[in-house]
Amino acid sequence: MAAISLRGIEKRYGDVVIVKGLDLEIKDGEFVVLVGPSGCGKSTTLRMIAGLETISAGELCIDGQRVNDVAPGDRDLAMVFQSYALYPHMSVRENIAFGLVVRKVKKAEINQRVDDAAEMLKLSGLLHRKPKDLSGGQRQRVAMARAVVRRPRAFLFDEPLSNLDAKLRMEVRAEIAALRRRFSTTTVYVTHDQVEAMTLADRVVVLNDGVAQQVGTPLEVYRRPANRFVATFLGTPTMNVVDKALLKVAVPGNALHVGVRPHDVQARKETAGALVAMRVEHIERLGQESFVFGRVGEERFGAVVDEDALGVLEHGSEVGLFSRADRLSFFNDKGLRIDA
Amino acid sequence: MKSPSDDVAGDPGHHPLLGLLSHAVLMMTAVIVLYPVLWVVRMALSPTQSFASGLSPIPSEVTLQNFRDVIGHHDVAGTWVFGHQLWNSLVIALATAVTGVALATSAAYAFSRFRFPGARLGMSALLVTQMFPATMMMIPLYILLDKLGLLDSQFGLVIVYATTSIPFSTWMLKGYFDTIPIDLEEAARMDGASTSRIFFSIILPLARPAIAITALFSFMTAWNEFILAAKLMNTETSYTLPVVLQGYVGAKSTSWGHFAAGAILVSLPVMALFFALQKHLVGGLTAGSVKG
Ligand SMILES: Nc1ncnc2c1ncn2[C@@H]1O[C@H](COP(=O)(O)OP(=O)(O)OP(=O)(O)O)[C@@H](O)[C@H]1O
Ligand SMILES: [Mg+2]
Numbered sequence: 004m005a006a007i008s009l010r011g012i013e014k015r016y017g018d019v020v021i022v023k024g025l026d027l028e029i030k031d032g033e034f035v036v037l038v039g040p041s042g043c044g045k046s047t048t049l050r051m052i053a054g055l056e057t058i059s060a061g062e063l064c065i066d067g068q069r070v071n072d073v074a075p076g077d078r079d080l081a082m083v084f085q086s087y088a089l090y091p092h093m094s095v096r097e098n099i100a101f102g103l104v105v106r107k108v109k110k111a112e113i114n115q116r117v118d119d120a121a122e123m124l125k126l127s128g129l130l131h132r133k134p135k136d137l138s139g140g141q142r143q144r145v146a147m148a149r150a151v152v153r154r155p156r157a158f159l160f161d162e163p164l165s166n167l168d169a170k171l172r173m174e175v176r177a178e179i180a181a182l183r184r185r186f187s188t189t190t191v192y193v194t195h196d197q198v199e200a201m202t203l204a205d206r207v208v209v210l211n212d213g214v215a216q217q218v219g220t221p222l223e224v225y226r227r228p229a230n231r232f233v234a235t236f237l238g239t240p241t242m243n244v245v246d247k248a249l250l251k252v253a254v255p256g257n258a259l260h261v262g263v264r265p266h267d268v269q270a271r272k273e274t275a276g277a278l279v280a281m282r283v284e285h286i287e288r289l290g291q292e293s294f295v296f297g298r299v300g301e302e303r304f305g306a307v308v309d310e311d312a313l314g315v316l317e318h319g320s321e322v323g324l325f326s327r328a329d330r331l332s333f334f335n336d337k338g339l340r341i342d343a
Numbered sequence: 344m345k346s347p348s349d350d351v352a353g354d355p356g357h358h359p360l361l362g363l364l365s366h367a368v369l370m371m372t373a374v375i376v377l378y379p380v381l382w383v384v385r386m387a388l389s390p391t392q393s394f395a396s397g398l399s400p401i402p403s404e405v406t407l408q409n410f411r412d413v414i415g416h417h418d419v420a421g422t423w424v425f426g427h428q429l430w431n432s433l434v435i436a437l438a439t440a441v442t443g444v445a446l447a448t449s450a451a452y453a454f455s456r457f458r459f460p461g462a463r464l465g466m467s468a469l470l471v472t473q474m475f476p477a478t479m480m481m482i483p484l485y486i487l488l489d490k491l492g493l494l495d496s497q498f499g500l501v502i503v504y505a506t507t508s509i510p511f512s513t514w515m516l517k518g519y520f521d522t523i524p525i526d527l528e529e530a531a532r533m534d535g536a537s538t539s540r541i542f543f544s545i546i547l548p549l550a551r552p553a554i555a556i557t558a559l560f561s562f563m564t565a566w567n568e569f570i571l572a573a574k575l576m577n578t579e580t581s582y583t584l585p586v587v588l589q590g591y592v593g594a595k596s597t598s599w600g601h602f603a604a605g606a607i608l609v610s611l612p613v614m615a616l617f618f619a620l621q622k623h624l625v626g627g628l629t630a631g632s633v634k635g
Pocket of ligand 1: 016021040042043044045046047195
């Protein structure tokens with residue numbers, strides 16, 4: 004259990020600054036997800052916390068103690084790698100036990116702890132196998148068992164699910180959530196999958212270009228994005244952002260743009276009193292729900308449509324778009340959020 | 344190990360005549376390759392010491408006398424010279440292999456993983472040392488060993504052989520280490536392992552095929568080497584077997600039968616090693632091509 008604080012953390016390669024002065028206080032027992040597009044510096048940040056990359060500037064503290072120059076093995080953190088990084092020549096048991104063997108834990112205790120971890124992650128029958136004889140999902144669980152068995156101060160995950168197929172990903176995601184409830188160990192989790200971010204996190208850190216764009220609970224960053232980047236990065240389909248002049252809506256202060264998620268916009272046949280009217284260019288029927296897309300001004304704009312109530316829409320139909328006032332976000336000329 | 348063709352049911356698109364032809368070609372090749380070897384066997388088994396003439400590799404008379412002479416060679420004082428020489432060869436070759444592998448693995452690991460000034464230059468320098476023929480190194484080596492008092496000593500010869508095998512081994516091993524994912528080492532570091540622990544518990548076991556091939560290479564370099572051994576060793580009991588072999592057909596005598604018998608005896612341990620390490624060698628030769 005540990006609190007981790009990043010104060011002005013920076014990573015430079017020569018003249019290139021990859022992570023630009025990151026500040027983050029991770030509370031003891033908190034599950035923090037770093038999310039952002041490819042190349043934004045998520046892994047680099049995680050690896051600096053782990054000790055696998057040097058920190059160019061700033062201060063990293065674990066439980067109030069500066070650890071910038073502490074070796075990875077002495078930080079007492081466990082990391083699950085995207086590639087799993089299982090030792091190919093060792094059995095599953097040896098893989099899980101390695102960290103304890105290195106730390107000279109007593110044999111009987113090692114066996115006990117490995118058995119417990121294996122049981123928890125449904126690996127009991129596989130302990131004698133080599134990693135190459137396991138499925139992707141099983142390898143993933145071995146990698147998690149290897150972290151869990153150490154009872155570290157914190158877990159670090161770098162895109163642990165990205166090599167799994169969609170169904171397995173959901174299962175393992177549930178498993179990680181279960182582990183988390185069981186241990187409530189501080190966790191830093193890197194992903195570019197927003198579903199993982201939304202479902203697992205206590206707090207989400209949205210990174211872009213080495214800068215934290217917003218830190219908040221999943222609902223906060225989803226409902227009240229701090230800027231246009233966060234607004235359009237999170238959520239599918241992407242949030243609609245258009246010039247305020249195009250919508251019939253009162254905007255606060257110096258707001259220039261209005262954002263609203265397609266989920267929060269209803270398409271109807273009548274146009275009276277609508278935010279705006281739109282010609283349907285494209286319809287996506289996903290089974291549970293359907294979306295219509297068209298253009299407002301130059302911008303692509305999406306809305307949900309209830310075809311059961313409305314009757315089947317066709318391309319070229321004219322629809323009116325409606326939304327609750329409290330679901331609108333406003334952005335100024337710098338793309339920053341303006342509150343009403 | 345299974346070859347890919349084991350998994351193919353039938354082999355359509357192959358004319359039977361074509362199969363016959365390829366077998367014929369392969370058999371011809373085998374005969375051409377094996378013929379000189381059979382010839383040596385024939386000389387070894389013949390009772391005469393003459394350079395056998397005639398094309399047949401089948402001996403007309405078979406005797407093991409040549410082998411008995413070679414193995415049982417004693418000097419005037421009654422010392423079992425062959426025993427000493429076999430022992431020399433074994434000790435020197437094994438020591439060369441062990442020294443070579445120990446130094447080459449650690450050097451190769453450093454070249455593969457650590458960033459330090461002169462890393463590239465160091466690798467190139469190792470390559471350059473391979474470009475000079477052994478005979479050219481003869482005189483400087485002789486002087487060096489003389490100054491160190493290591494002429495006519497097994498230890499001196501091991502040093503010389505190790506220095507010639509280490510550059511190749513280092514290149515070979517570095518290439519293999521480069522293919523071992525860095526993630527594994529990082530995982531081990533997170534697990535609390537020290538660099539030496541990582542080297543011994545993770546890297547070395549994973550590099551077994553490459554280590555096997557470099558060990559074999561070092562062993563063979565030392566076991567077969569003749570020129571340096573002949574010049575640097577100068578008492579009969581400190582000779583290695585290749586020097587002895589050469590003696591059978593040297594200026595003083597030409598006992599081709601003894602030479603042939605000796606040659607067969609000398610090649611047996613190398614063949615045994617090849618068979619013993621075969622499984623690892625296949626992995627070593629394809630090192631880095633595909634990761635299973
Ligand atoms: N050794 C290096 N030298 C220079 N630049 C590097 C080095 N390592 C990483 N970078 C750069 O740092 C940036 C951030 O990399 P990082 O791996 O942290 O991204 P990421 O957010 O994890 O992306 P992904 O989602 O693709 O994993 C990238 O633009 C990358 O090119
Ligand atoms: Mg990454």
